[in-house]
Amino acid sequence: DAGVTQSPTHLIKTRGQQVTLRCSPKSGHDTVSWYQQALGQGPQFIFQYYEEEERQRGNFPDRFSGHQFPNYSSELNVNALLLGDSALYLCASSLEGIRQPQHFGDGTRLSIL
């Protein structure tokens, strides 16, 4: 039973570019949440998707957008990349929201030059 998988594992972009990160949730899970984790910090909630809709959003600008597909997989898109967007981006899945334990992928390390 595969856990949460994220791709790519590492990515290098330059300022102003756009990036798409992908996440496949754990089998049987219907909710996907995205987090940004800067070095030495705790994860910061970006948004959560359930039934293909954004259910909750954290304090992130509109440059951060997402999508959930009918098979529950999800994408995180970031436009007009800034140096400060360099971070580990984590995807977590669960069944019916955040009242249950979250299962995390190993993340995508995004570096902005």
Added chain:
Amino acid sequence: SQQGEEDPQALSIQEGENATMNCSYKTSINNLQWYRQNSGRGLVHLILIRSNEREKHSGRLRVTLDTSKKSSSLLITASRAADTASYFCATDERGAQKLVFGQGTRLTINP
């Protein structure tokens, strides 16, 4: 913004000793969860304690929750080198569908 504040930020102990980490938060919660993160990896769920529970055990882990003081503690007994990791508390705020993480405690177990 981060609601949970872990204390201490870093902790170094000898193998076999007990490790205690504390977490404080600011708002009403539905539950509080503890996670472990090994360097460069994703987070692993350790234990979830609901707002109406005061203590919970899982193997060598013991978690307490004091909602009147808005604080929680994680105790790891008989520590092992493999317990070396960062530990985070995360709160499930009432009325919100999101987890708010603290900045974590970096635990080092010396052999």
